Amino acid sequence: MARRIERQADELDAVRADLSARIAAIDVKAPYSCASDLKPDINQIRLIAHRNGLNPAVTVAHFVDSALSRGEQGALLHGWLRMLGDAIASERQDVRACDTFAAACSVRLAG
Template sequence: MHAGLEGVRTELHGRIAAIGARTASRVELAQEIDAIRAIAHRAGMHPAVTVAHLLDDALSRGEHGPLVHGWLSVLNDAVASARHDAAACDTFAAACAVRFNG
């Protein structure tokens, strides 16, 4: 694995853990998710970008509390994904739909 990508993964996992460890307003959460999305986008980590977009949508709908922690878990999985193609994005999007929309 490329050392640079591993450093990005480490940073993103740290940011996600920090979100989960504190109570933040929806605005603060949205700002941090946007930063995570931008970093993932620059690194070509497309599944993480997809999940970050979906998480941002969930925050916009007013989701909070334990549901956000579930979204963060999926975002961590997307960051860890070795695949970065459209099919991987679709798989993560489908997983989010099933897990959070029933």
């Protein structure tokens, strides 16, 4: 049982590392891409996060998609990607954590 829990933790760490690398790649290409070109990458992150139970990351990815739909880019997008990275790294995956990230995103989106 302990070995299975340890294996699951290792797998989740690998998923988090993969998602972080994907965010870094988006951040690098963002200044040279239009927002619509980045949306599939964000959607892929959202799907992977959803499959792995990274609920706050799913929440933030939806907001990042909305920000891209509004045409946000540059420094604004960098801030969104940083928040997405924070959501991926979050140890909490409960509804309250999702609500906290959603509130932060709502403030940023309205801002």
